[in-house]
Amino acid sequence: MTRLPSPRLLMGPGPSSVSPAVLAAMSEPPIGYLDPELFELLEGIRAGLRILFETKSRFTVPLTGTGMAGMEACIANCVGQGDRVVVVSAGYFGDRIAELAGRLGANVDVVRGEWGKAVETSALRTDLERGSPPVLVAAVHAETSTGVRQDLAPFAAVAHEYGALFLADMVTSLGGIPVDVDGWDIDIAYSAVQKCVGAPPGLAPVTVTDAVLESMHQRGLPHANWYVDFKLLGAYYDSPHTYHHTVPVNNYYALFAALGEAFEEGLDERFKRHQTASNALIAGLREFGIEPLAPEAIRLPTLNAVALPPGVDDLLVRNNLLSHHGIEIGGGIGKLKGKIWRIGTMGFAADMKNVERLLAALKTELYR
Amino acid sequence: MTRLPSPRLLMGPGPSSVSPAVLAAMSEPPIGYLDPELFELLEGIRAGLRILFETKSRFTVPLTGTGMAGMEACIANCVGQGDRVVVVSAGYFGDRIAELAGRLGANVDVVRGEWGKAVETSALRTDLERGSPPVLVAAVHAETSTGVRQDLAPFAAVAHEYGALFLADMVTSLGGIPVDVDGWDIDIAYSAVQKCVGAPPGLAPVTVTDAVLESMHQRGLPHANWYVDFKLLGAYYDSPHTYHHTVPVNNYYALFAALGEAFEEGLDERFKRHQTASNALIAGLREFGIEPLAPEAIRLPTLNAVALPPGVDDLLVRNNLLSHHGIEIGGGIGKLKGKIWRIGTMGFAADMKNVERLLAALKTELYR
Numbered sequence: 217m218t219r220l221p222s223p224r225l226l227m228g229p230g231p232s233s234v235s236p237a238v239l240a241a242m243s244e245p246p247i248g249y250l251d252p253e254l255f256e257l258l259e260g261i262r263a264g265l266r267i268l269f270e271t272k273s274r275f276t277v278p279l280t281g282t283g284m285a286g287m288e289a290c291i292a293n294c295v296g297q298g299d300r301v302v303v304v305s306a307g308y309f310g311d312r313i314a315e316l317a318g319r320l321g322a323n324v325d326v327v328r329g330e331w332g333k334a335v336e337t338s339a340l341r342t343d344l345e346r347g348s349p350p351v352l353v354a355a356v357h358a359e360t361s362t363g364v365r366q367d368l369a370p371f372a373a374v375a376h377e378y379g380a381l382f383l384a385d386m387v388t389s390l391g392g393i394p395v396d397v398d399g400w401d402i403d404i405a406y407s408a409v410q411k412c413v414g415a416p417p418g419l420a421p422v423t424v425t426d427a428v429l430e431s432m433h434q435r436g437l438p439h440a441n442w443y444v445d446f447k448l449l450g451a452y453y454d455s456p457h458t459y460h461h462t463v464p465v466n467n468y469y470a471l472f473a474a475l476g477e478a479f480e481e482g483l484d485e486r487f488k489r490h491q492t493a494s495n496a497l498i499a500g501l502r503e504f505g506i507e508p509l510a511p512e513a514i515r516l517p518t519l520n521a522v523a524l525p526p527g528v529d530d531l532l533v534r535n536n537l538l539s540h541h542g543i544e545i546g547g548g549i550g551k552l553k554g555k556i557w558r559i560g561t562m563g564f565a566a567d568m569k570n571v572e573r574l575l576a577a578l579k580t581e582l583y584r
Numbered sequence: 585m586t587r588l589p590s591p592r593l594l595m596g597p598g599p600s601s602v603s604p605a606v607l608a609a610m611s612e613p614p615i616g617y618l619d620p621e622l623f624e625l626l627e628g629i630r631a632g633l634r635i636l637f638e639t640k641s642r643f644t645v646p647l648t649g650t651g652m653a654g655m656e657a658c659i660a661n662c663v664g665q666g667d668r669v670v671v672v673s674a675g676y677f678g679d680r681i682a683e684l685a686g687r688l689g690a691n692v693d694v695v696r697g698e699w700g701k702a703v704e705t706s707a708l709r710t711d712l713e714r715g716s717p718p719v720l721v722a723a724v725h726a727e728t729s730t731g732v733r734q735d736l737a738p739f740a741a742v743a744h745e746y747g748a749l750f751l752a753d754m755v756t757s758l759g760g761i762p763v764d765v766d767g768w769d770i771d772i773a774y775s776a777v778q779k780c781v782g783a784p785p786g787l788a789p790v791t792v793t794d795a796v797l798e799s800m801h802q803r804g805l806p807h808a809n810w811y812v813d814f815k816l817l818g819a820y821y822d823s824p825h826t827y828h829h830t831v832p833v834n835n836y837y838a839l840f841a842a843l844g845e846a847f848e849e850g851l852d853e854r855f856k857r858h859q860t861a862s863n864a865l866i867a868g869l870r871e872f873g874i875e876p877l878a879p880e881a882i883r884l885p886t887l888n889a890v891a892l893p894p895g896v897d898d899l900l901v902r903n904n905l906l907s908h909h910g911i912e913i914g915g916g917i918g919k920l921k922g923k924i925w926r927i928g929t930m931g932f933a934a935d936m937k938n939v940e941r942l943l944a945a946l947k948t949e950l951y952r
Contacts, residue, residue, distance in 0.1 A: 221837070224614075224619065231617070233614070234614060243607040244588055244607070245602070246599045246784045247590070248599065249785075281648060282831070285649070285811050288811045315810070319809075319810050320808050410830055417831065418835060439687065443652055465599065466786070467786060467835070544616045
């Protein structure tokens with residue numbers, strides 16, 4: 217680099233700041249994509265991801281690409297032309313699932329909920345009762361646009377009652393709050409590594425049950441998408457390790473190190489740390505008259521969506537935070553653009569010192 | 585990392601070994617995907633890629649994903665359902681273009697040439713004269729499976745004569761031998777960063793002319809593929825910088841540093857270094873009775889495909905090179921599996937000291 221990036225404390229919707237040890241791991245010299253050590257590393261990563269997802273599924277892998285690549289890959293591998301798909305959406309990323317499924321040729325029905333609230337299971341049930349049985353029902357566990365946690369087990373149960381697969385977006389939950397893929401009976405899920413998992417962006421953890429993987433193969437899915445074809449990828453990740461694409465091994469190093477840190481800390485401790493940081497942040501913001509969007513019972517401790525106080529210049533404050541204090545927080549997106557801030561307490565950044573630093577900086581900028 | 589990867593000299597078909605400075609850049613702390621410094625960095629990378637590709641096209645970008653993602657993205661953005669596509673193929677990667685285009689719904693015709701030789705322009709012309717006009721003609725500049733360099737300017741000229749776009753695979757040429765996208769009248773091209781460009785894998789440089797980009801948009805392409813939709817990506821890479829996905833910023837750092845090293849060395853010097861390393865390698869191999877597959881006039885100095893001498897155990901020698909000497913070379917793929925070795929002299933690894941080290945190790949293993 218001719219010029220190094222300015223130091224940033226990343227407390228937006230992601231990427232989040234990562235630990236020095238994870239960054240150091242990322243700069244180890246690359247090895248080849250067929251090196252026996254690569255597959256040892258990959259197995260270590262896959263074992264770690266199974267613990268994070270709480271699943272025993274063999275096809276639990278770090279897909280090459282970011283979280284949105286994971287979303288597209290999961291839909292493409294279970295949805296064919298004309299298949300009916302039902303998406304539960306109360307936010308930007310629920311809408312995105314619907315958009316991507318539509319582009320992949322699905323006949324998409326959206327069960328809409330109010331942004332900032334959870335969606336009732338009865339709303340999904342009503343939709344399923346009315347239409348023909350869908351191939352897939354999808355929902356977002358932790359909606360990054362609203363800071364809302366949505367219980368997934370009831371959705372999965374209803375989806376299965378109607379013979380549909382259930383797909384979960386776990387981008388802003390994995391590694392930050394408990395997830396239980398097997399316990400909640402989720403067939404397929406994707407996430408990202410740059411939020412609560414603690415690695416730089418570039419990989420999308422994905423998990424699919426063996427039964428669903430087999431049914432995808434039998435249906436000849438995915439049709440168009442070669443790069444994220446789970447059948448081809450499975451033949452590379454597992455024996456016979458047939459060449460598919462050159463996997464980003466340095467991103468693997470970083471993810472492996474991040475998983476190691478998570479298990480060293482302990483997942484319960486890690487979840488507690490996220491909650492503690494979020495609680496302190498919300499308490500501090502309330503002193504400035506800034507209130508969270510979501511009710512406490514469904515509020516994410518990873519992504520804090522808070523209503524902008526009247527008279528505050530959204531862009532000015534965020535720009536000043538970045539340029540004067542080196543702290544990034546996020547603005548609203550979609551229908552909440554200009555109305556909220558999205559403040560991440562995720563991964564390595566979910567720390568009391570960081571929260572205090574942000575609150576002090578925000579105080580300076582709000583009362584400037 | 586609980587365990588560091590073993591040191592490897594990567595002289596296979598890629599990834600290639602990268603410089604310590606590039607690895608150090610990769611471990612700088614991440615910044616956000618909307619940070620003004622991110623877009624400065626991105627502009628620097630794009631300017632550098634334009635120099636490597638020799639193009640003025642604005643849409644010259646580091647796509648998130650590896651080279652194969654670049655291949656799929658380029659095809660998906662210019663080919664719709666039922667479009668006729670003609671692929672010139674004399675190797676594994678030419679065949680892959682045909683396979684991916686077929687999956688994307690194209691009506692694909694392959695102009696086949698002998699593996700290890702270049703394809704005559706007349707063969708392409710004959711095909712184009714016979715069929716209905718194709719939307720796209722595609723060919724590989726540097727065929728990684730055979731070590732053959734294919735002249736692209738004549739193909740582009742014939743394609744344009746018949747009203748087709750011309751797509752070039754430059755995965756194993758960009759940064760290692762001269763390429764001239766504008767001079768050769770190439771409409772769209774993709775590459776990878778982990779071969780001759782000198783960065784770890786994870787990004788696919790792509791370039792598209794303004795006119796072709798406009799025509800893609802008018803046709804509403806790509807249909808199914810949201811993650812690599814050039815229209816959506818353009819609105820993120822350029823103003824108004826609308827959020828699309830979280831770009832892998834640490835991979836950007838590494839690519840920026842690698843481009844800086846390339847320009848510091850000078851491209852002419854860099855190409856000369858690749859040629860010198862390849863010449864020394866071939867001369868040394870000939871002393872062991874190992875001959876290159878391709879005739880000298882069309883032989884790549886980046887990827888040396890050489891015929892396996894009779895009686896040599898392919899896997900045993902390659903495994904011993906890796907485990908006893910820490911050197912990776914590649915085996916044959918496709919119809920050349922077990923028949924050739926593919927030895928890379930690419931990027932940071934294209935160096936006389938490395939060639940001498942490999943030849944010494946090979947001598948030990950061949951005469952063990």
